[in-house]
Amino acid sequence: MGWPSDLEGRLLAWIEDNHAATRSGDRARTAQVAEEFDNIIRSVLAQRRSSSTPSVTDQLLRVHVDGRPLSDAEIVSVLRNWTGGDLGSIALCVGVLVHHLASRPELQSRLRKGVPDAELDLVVDEVLRIDDPFVSNRRVTTAAVELGELGLPAGARVKLHWTSGNRDEGVFGDPDAFDPAGHAGDNLVYGIGRHACPGRLLATLELRIAVRALLAGTTEIRLDPDRPAEREVAPVGGWARVPVLLH
């Protein structure tokens, strides 16, 4: 992205604030935290405009869409998506993966014996399907649509509940049944259709590296019996804290 590395502390602090604001349900606070992220991005843009080393951020500053350069508001919005997706979602996914592995020694020993990347990626996706921390997205219908037996007018507000969809008994039978290859085709962790996650390959790679590093550095991962894991509070999914003992 060409962003300065000393921004990391500020970005990490922002994730904490953002989760706290989302949990509070206080819209004014959420808006304030969103504004803070936009300010961080604007400070990066000011630096990029005076820098000569090329980066993805610079390409975005130069790109023309429909014959015109993007406005600052559009650039900030795109950069917010590119970075916010990575900052929050990976951390939430790692929490779910660590909790799942710590609760299932048999899965740990299977993975410790060594599995090819493709198989590990399917396992990671299946764990995230069962306990999808990326709860929902919103849409506004641009035309009248029929959804199952439901007729929706144009302009309707729709919430896509990924966590619920990923546990649909009509599709998966027992939603907790662990079948990485069998469930892959119906897995909605990265969304579906036109707006499906473009960060999926990067996220898959990051999560694979995280799981492999965790397994390689330990012989056993257990939940800490003295400190129970704490669930995140809706609308954030996954876990707020997963204390584990690493051997």
Ligand code: HEM
């Ligand atoms: C860590 C796991 C991740 C999960 C579970 C995840 C999940 C999703 C989901 C469900 C959507 C669909 C949103 C919708 O339909 O409205 C989405 C969209 C998106 N994701 Fe991810 N994501 C992850 C990581 C990432 C990463 C690493 C990036 C970028 C570096 C990223 C960037 C985006 C962007 C830009 C969109 C919007 C696409 C659009 O609206 O066309 N995501 N993601």
